[in-house]
Structure formats: structure tokens, C-alpha cells
Amino acid sequence: MAALIQFVFWLLDAVLGLLVLALIVNAILSWLVAFDVINLRNRFVYSVAHFLDAITRPVLRPIQRILPNLGGVDISPIIVILLIEGVRRFLLPAAGNTLLNIVS
Secondary structure (H helix, E strand, O other): OOOHHHHHHHHHHHHHHHHHHHHHHHHHHHHHHHOOOOOOOOOHHHHHHHHHHHHHHHHHHHHHHHOOOOOOOOOOOOOOOOOHHHHHHHHHHHHHHHHHHHOO
């Protein structure tokens, strides 16, 4: 049972890590599109951008609603990454250790 709990928390940590990576890649891709380094008329670029937007939009939208307008600068990815890293470093290990102590 302890191994299953450790695996579930490892999996949650890995998924959150992938979400952070998706947020970073989405931000960089949006900058490259905004500065006309790449364009969305390329089918592959459009597919990647659409996929990343579909993954990150549900996470970013609640934070974007709360934040005031900063003149076109979107800092919501930074805030979401900080929140996710806080969960990964503090809440997941604490919850995992608590569950392991209860099971043992």
C-alpha cells in the first residue's frame, strides 16, 4: 500500500512538472508569434500552439480574471508556475508523508 501511495504522489509531481513545462513553452511560443519570428500559418506551429493553449488555458484563466490589466503584460504564467512549484515542494511531500504515516 505504501508503494502505491508513493507512486501516486510521484505521478502527481510528474504531471505538475509537465504542466510547468507546458506553461513555459506556451509563453515562449506566444512571444515568438507576437514578434513574427514564427507564424501560425504553418500547420505544425498552429497545432502545437493550439495544443498548448488547450492545456494551459484552464489553469491560467482563473488567475487572469483576478489580476488587473497591466497594459498587455500577462504575468499569470509566472504566478501559476510559482503556485505549482509551491504545491510540488511543500504540499505534495507533506500530504504523502501524512498518508504514509496513517497507513503504516
